[in-house]
Amino acid sequence: MSMRLEQGGRLIDRDAPLDFTFDTNPMRGLRGDTLASALLANGQMLVNRSYKYHRPRGILASGPEEPNALVGLGQGARFEPDQRATTTELFDGLSAMSQNAWPTLGFDMMAVNGWFSGMMPAGFYYKTFTWPQSFWKHVYEPVIREAAASGxxxxxxxxxxxxxxxxxxxxxxxGGGIAGLQAALEAGRSGARVLLLEQTPHWGGRAPVDGVEIGGKPADAWIGETLATLEAMDNVTLRNRCMGVGxxxxxxxxxxxxxxxxxxxxxxxxxxxWKIRTGRIVTATGAIERPLSFAGNDVPGVMLASAVRDYVVNYGVAPGRRTVVVTNNDDAYRTALALIDAGLEVPVIIDPRERNDGPLARECMRRGVQVETGAAVMKVKGSKRVEGVMLCRANGTGGAGAVLDCDSVAMSGGWSPVVHLWSHCGGKLLWSDEHAHFYPDxxxxxxxxxxxxxxSTAGAASGCMASGDVLRDAARKGGAAVGAEPGEVPQANDIEEVPMQPVWVMPTKALPELRSKMFLDFQNDVKVSDVQLAAQEGYESVELTKRYTTLGMANDQGKLSNINGLAILAQSLGEEIPQVGTTTFRPPYQPISFGSIAGExxxxxxxxxxxxPMHDWHEANGAYMEPVGHWRRPYCYPKAGESHADAVAREVTATRTSLGLLxxxxxxxxxxxxxxxxxFLDMLYTNKMSTLKPGRxxxxxxxxxxGFLMDDGVVARIDEETFLCHTTSGGADHIHGWMEDWLxxxxxxxxxxxxxxxEQYGQIAVVGPNARKVLEKLGGLDVSKEALPFMAWSEGELAGIPVRVFRISFSGELSYEIxxxxxxxxxLWDKILAAGGKFGVTPYGTEALHVMRAEKGFIMIGDETDGTVIPQDLGLDWAISKKKDDYLGKRAQERAHMVRPDRWKLVGLETLDGSVLPDGIYALGEGMNANGQRVTIGRVTSTYHSPTLGRGIAMGLVEHGPDRMGEVLKFGKTDGGTIEARIVSPVFYDPEGEKQDV
Amino acid sequence: MLILTCPYCGIRCDETELAPGGEAHLKRFGPGSTDEAFEAYLFERENPMGVHFERWRHAYGCGRWFLAARDTVTLEVFGTYKAQMPEPPEEIVAAIRARRPEWEGRA
Amino acid sequence: MSDAARVTAVASGAPAAQVDCLPIQGMITLRGQPTEVAEAIRAATGCGLPEQRGIVFEGERGVAWMSPDEWLLLMPQEMVSECLATLAGELSSSHHLAVEVSDARAMFRISGTGAREALARVCPVDLSPATFAAGEIRRTRLAQVPAAFWIGADGAFRLVCFRSVARYAQDVLENAASGAPVGFFPEG
Known part of the structure; x- marks a missing residue:
């Protein structure tokens, strides 16, 4: 059934049909349509099932405030859920799927929730699914998630x-409505850099739909001229399809x-x-029409009056053939006129105000529309589509009244300025009794x-409801943003309007049966009765009520539900709306895509x-890489068919017996x-660096x-005034920043x-008994024990490449770091590999490095330290100067807790059965602590299989550890069992250090 | 997303170009200090609603540490200045007093 | 730029900016007091001391202001040793630090009409021609890594970053350069 009108539709191109599908049904729309207008043109009013009760829902709005028409768009790699049909431009081939319905939109099994809706009031989940605790994770949550799933x-x-x-x-x-355009004109004239954003593809906002005339011209003409003026300004950038979201x-x-x-x-x-930095912001974000709260206000076919007008005027689409208008203000009368202009039927305008003899009402009556004042909608008939409305007196309880057949209802509860952007950064609001809305203070x-x-705000966002006021306000705010007085402001043809009258519940004394079918937040299925219940149960704060009832949460962000919900809460609490206040507006105004947040x-x-510099070689030679900060380092180089553990063992053995390369x-x-x-270094390091000799x-x-250990490394003194400090791989930037901080x-x-x-230097560790031989083979530098003893460095060339060679060892072997x-x-790496061939040169990764340092009892920052460990805990007293008056951390290491004798201290650990201790495992003491947990007396900090010793070795921190050599401790495993290990020296390999000093 | 002007290079830095460094004007206590003084140096920090002094490093720029005086509630920035100041300089104090006459000075 | 013009620019297909990885550039980090190093910098590079955030060139050599006590000296890499020797001689009695950092950095050239927009996609910097022009060096953030850029004598941007993230920087820049024109800057 096509609902496309023969005439009209200022945004569509009737010569450009577009094919699309909805729930796989082929449909046809026109270029310029939104998905919503195209669906309506195809007679598809039912678009979704509601979140909680699975009630049938139709299109309610025509803009980003739409709560119901959320669809899954696209397919495969371009599928995206929760897209608003009202802000989706139609294109050829678009495919949309309804959400939240099972098995189909027309027949939804979960709609039984609606039959029991009386049993699912506000807080239902909180109250019901509380026991037993374990059921929440395994039963309640999965079921609720399935039932309440969005896209x-x-x-x-x-x-x-x-x-x-x-x-x-x-x-x-x-905002690129007439307010935004006028503000941009004023700001742009000053020469300031101006960026004007409009969320839709079209400029001018609602003015053309509302028949506004500006400066004696139709709004469209003024908008076109103004755009041309702005486009001619080099300092002004215009962007449509671009929403200011935060x-x-x-x-x-x-x-x-x-x-x-x-x-x-x-x-x-x-x-x-767009990540925008701006001196001033003018939000010309317009206003959003509010729904009215009457029973069945969510039945498909009930729409905001302004949306009905938009569909007729902008898209040439009739939401219905016979539309009842229900409104507490004059603006919705324009919808009646637009419908009549389009040849559609408006049997009645229902207006709860006692009388209305304003020009708009008179014009409607002149055009043959019956205007029922002092009246209200008691309830809407129909479930998947409006079939009619039942009328009643506005101030009654909703006794049976006349029934009127219709297929759509256009409702208006008044207009609320879009104050979101104003409020994001703390802008405060005032309450207007005249318009029953909050507006910026x-x-x-x-x-x-x-x-x-x-x-600042401009136009309707400021609370200006007449076009003339809008333009004047916008000119003033646009000028003020650049410190200028506004120029001449064009006049608008505003029609006098009779004051609106707030109506929060329709009819005002509606009985519970009706109140429980009046929806405030369509998206979250929050009804008038839910907010009243929350108030009854003591939720007096608007922020708590929001969370208890879910009013205004998620996509809605208070766009449609805010004022209506607050008003109900205020009424229930016997307070005024401004006293209740609003919930917090948070960015983004509308959901934005994760892709846009991620960017590149x-x-x-x-x-x-x-x-x-050797990264490509590692990758080409089969290295298994691991992240070390943002670095990627080879963990090991497994050969074909070799496990990582085997590769590590091979690398360790090759290095200890001949030659390894790191x-x-x-x-x-x-x-x-x-x-x-x-x-300076004497202050930074715990030991004395000033006494180090150049060359050492x-x-x-x-x-x-x-006082806690944070980094370690070897310092080389280059000359009298110059030191080169090596830090851990992860610590370089931090330590450099730390040094600069103190300096x-x-x-x-x-x-x-x-x-x-x-980054200036690559560094290659040449390690193992044959290390010297391979360097001698390269030639160019005397690397003999005499010329370059242990813990010395020397400078020169190796194989013609300039180098600085440090005789330092983290493995316990003869080692040169180049x-x-x-x-x-x-x-140089390639040359060493070539020269090392006859020694079976073996590149090794970080795991072999770890195993070898653990075999030697060398600590590793991040393993033996965790931000609570002082050097004294690690038996590193030899590296702490007793002679220095001060160094960073010294005073802290004198604190009572730091000198306690029972601090956990570093020891070696050997399992009795030779197995590898699990990492991080705790040693068990006697009894329970105050929290009822088993007392622990130590933990494992590093644990490996040592290929050199053929058994598991570990390091750990143990209470009184160094005094307990030989003692056997029990460690508690995660499976409840225990594993025994003996306390030994942490130096498992070459305790005399003979191998590195040859 | 703050903007702070680096007093060394004059750039109006985006917050993402900066690294925060906590409270400014701490006096270091080392060996010989009392437990109380040392504890205060390590752990006791102002946490005012209002005028506050803090350290920032222009980490993605000139690498300099600088100090900023700002209001922790309104985020108004009274000024930024060089790090080698034991106390906020006079012009910063004057800028604060001009905007916050009720300010009682640093605790 | 109007919608129509923007679509045309996309349709033409060619990226509006081109990214080239440049060969190694000789670089020296010099730290010292401005009054003490000015003469040494002139002797080593022929350049005067740049103003705050300034970068100056004299033929193949240049000097960039990095912080109040740090400069980046640019020269062909084969001249680095000679420049270091000159600095050492001139500054023998002044507290300073001069060290080669050529290998620590990677350098790129970003050219084409879309160069400013390419950088504006990944750097939180006002890149409008009125605000950022030749003669200034800007140290900032390139997506997630530190970088610095300036405009060369040929009007194209030069950008330096650390060597280890050269591929990341190149990928980020090429990604940014491949975008359709934004049309934000007057010339864009």
Whole structure:
């Protein structure tokens, strides 16, 4: 049944038919249609089932406030749930699926919920599904989720491109209706950079639909001229299909541009998220019409009066053939006139006001429409479609009255300014008794970095309901945004309107049976009776009532339900609406896509991946990589058919018996230079660095001011004034920042400069008994024990490549760490591999590194430390200077808790059966603690299979540990069993350190 | 999303270019200090609704630490200044007093 | 730009910006006091001391202001050793730090009419021609990594970032450059 009218439709192109499907049914619309207008044109009023009761729902609105017409759009990699039909532009091939109905939209099994709706009042879930506790996770929640499901998540990766754009402007104007355009004119004339956003594809907002004339011309003509003027201004940028969705502190705002929603796959980004910094914001966001609360106000075919007008005027679509208008204000009379102009029937206008002899009412009567004042809709007849309305007196209880056949109802409860963007950053509101709405209080605007107001509203968003007022307000606000007086403002042809009269429940004394069918929040199925119940049960705060009843939550964000719900709450509490207040408006105004939030950050560039100079070699040679911060490091290099554990064992053994090679480029390398460099490092490290001789290396520990160990590494003294500090791989940036913090903020008169050279050098550790031989083979540098002893460094060339060689060892073997300019690191790596062939040179990964350091009892930051461990806990007293008056962390390490004798201290652990202790496992003590938990006396910090010793080895922190050598502890496993391990020295391999010092 | 002007390079920094560093003007207590003084240095922090002084690092820029005086409720920024100041400089104090006459000064 | 013009720009197909990874650029980080290093910088590069956030060039050599006590000296890499020696000589009695960082960085050239828009997609910087022009270096955030950029003598942007994230930076820049024109900047 086509509901497309023969005439009219200012936004559609009747020569451009478009094919689309709804629930796989083929349908046809026109270019310029929204999905909603196209569905209506095809007679498809029923579009959804409600969230809780699965009641049939139709299209209610024509804009982003639509609560019902949410559909799944697209397919496969372009499927997206919860898309509003009213803001979806139709395109050829569009496919839409209804949501929340099972098995079909027309016949929904879950609608039984509606029969029992009396048993599912506000707080039903909270009250009912509380016991037994375990049922919540396994029974209640899955069932409720299934029953109350909205759209399904997409299953495929998103096919589209999304991007961000940082825009800096002087004035951002949100909303391209006549207010936004007028404000932009004023702001643009000043030469300021102006960005004007309009959420729809069309400029001018409602004015053309409402028949407004501006400056003696039809609104469309004025809009066209104004756009031309603005487009000619270089300093003004216009963006339609771009919604201002959020206002944040210090003039930050988000614009959500939908470039390709209507042209999928055309190569444009689907969405662009504008990250806007602006001096001033003018929100010309208009107003939203409120529903009226009468029984059955959610039956498909009941629509907002302004939406009915939009469909007729903009799209040439009749929501119904015979429409009853019910309104408490004069604006909806325009809908009656628009319907009659389109040749449609309006049997009656139901107006609860006692009398109406205003010009709009008179015109309606002149056109033959009956106007019933002092009247109300008692209830709507019909379930999947309006079949008629029952009339009653406006101030009664809703006794049986006349029945009137109709197929649609146009309702209007008045208009509420869209104050969301104004409120996002704290703009306050005032209550208007005249219009029964909240409007912005200019005196309490959001303030910015300079303490001045940075948001203002213009037009209907300010609460101006007449077009002339709208233009004057917009001109004033647009000018004020640039500190200018407004120029001449065109006149508008406003028709006098009779004051509206707030009607919160229709009829005013409606009995419970009616109140329980009056919907406030259509999306969340919140009814008048739910809010009244919440008030009865003591939910007096509007914020609590919102959460108890779900009023205005999720997609709605208070757009349709806010004022009506507040009014009911206020009535129930016997208070005035302004005393009850509103809930908090939070961004985004409308849901935005996850893709737009992610922008470019997806796939390969989801996050930065740091690569060492040898990264490509690792990948080409089968390395299994692991993340270390943003770095990727080889964990091991498994050969074909080899498990990771086997590979690690092979790498360890090869290194200990002959020659291993490690890419250590990720180590932090910070140059510290100046006359005060030694003094500075003495403060940073627990041990004394100022006594280090040039040419020598020393291992050092860094603590924070809490005394806890935070980083470690080898410091090499380059010359009298210069030190090179190595940090952990993950700690380079942090430690550099830490150094600069102390130098800039505390010891700013010390003469020290730092430079982070981590990325300047690749670093290769050449490790094992044959390490010296391979370097000698490369030639160019004396690496003998005499020339380059343990804990010394030397500079020169190896195989013609400039290097700095450090004789330091993290494995316990003879070891050289070679720093080389990053650009030549790969070349040196290749040369060492070639020269090492005869020694069976074996690249090893981070796991072999860990195993070898654990065999030697070397601690690892992040394993043995966790932010609560001081160096003394780790037996590192030898690296803590007793002679220094001060170092960072020293004072903290003197605190009572830090010197307690029963602190857990580092020991080695060996299972009695030789197995590997589970990581992080706790040693069990006697008895229970105050919380009824088993007392623990230690924990495992590192645990590995040692291929060298052929058994499990571990390190751990144990109460009085070093005094308990040989003692056997029980460790509690997660399966309830225990495992026994003996306390031993943490140095499992070469305790005398002979192998590294050869 | 704050904007703070780095007093070293003059850039109006987006908050995402900055790293926060907690309260400003802390006095370091080291060895020899009392337990009370040291504890206060480590843990006791102002948490005012209103005028506050804090440390920021221009991490994605010149790398400098600087200090900012701002209102924690309205987010009004009274000024930013160099980190080597034991106390807020006079012009910052004057800017605060001009906007917050009731301000009683730093605790 | 009007809707129609924007669609035309997309239809033409060519990305509005091009990203090229440049060969290694000689770089020295110099830290010191401005009054003490000015002469040394002139001797090493031929350039005067740039203003706050400034970048100046003299032929193949240049100097960028990095912070109140830090400069980035640019020169062909083969000149780095000589420049370091010059600096060491000139500054022998001044507290300073001078070190080569050529290998620590990667450098890109972003050219074409869409270069500003490409950067504006991933950097929180006002890139309008009136605000950012040749002669300034801007240290900022490129998506998720630190970077710095300026406009070269050829009118194209130069961007440096750390070496380890060179591929990330290149991918991000190419992604940004491949976008359809936004039409925000006057020339865009």
């Amino acid at each position: 399904l998540p997409p299953k495929e990766a998103d096919a589209d491109r999304y991007e961000h754009f940082y825009a800096f402007v002087d004035v951002l104007i949100v 206002v944040y502190d210090h003039g930050f705002a988000l614009g959500y541009e939908r470039l390709a929603d209507h042209t999928p796959g055309d190569g444009q980004p689907r969405h662009r998220l 200019d005196a309490r605007a959001p303030t910015g970095a300079d303490g001045a107001a940075f948001v 950050a997806r796939g390969d560039i989801f996050q930065p991946l740091r690569r060492t 890419d250590a480029s990720t180590l932090g390398k910070i140059l510290v230079k100046g006359p005060d460099a030694g003094r 290396c020393r291992y050092g520990l860094m603590c924070n001011e809490n 800039q903020c505390e010891w700013w008169d010390w003469k020290v400069y730092t430079a982070n050279l981590t 720093a080389v300019p990053a650009g030549q690191a790969r070349a």
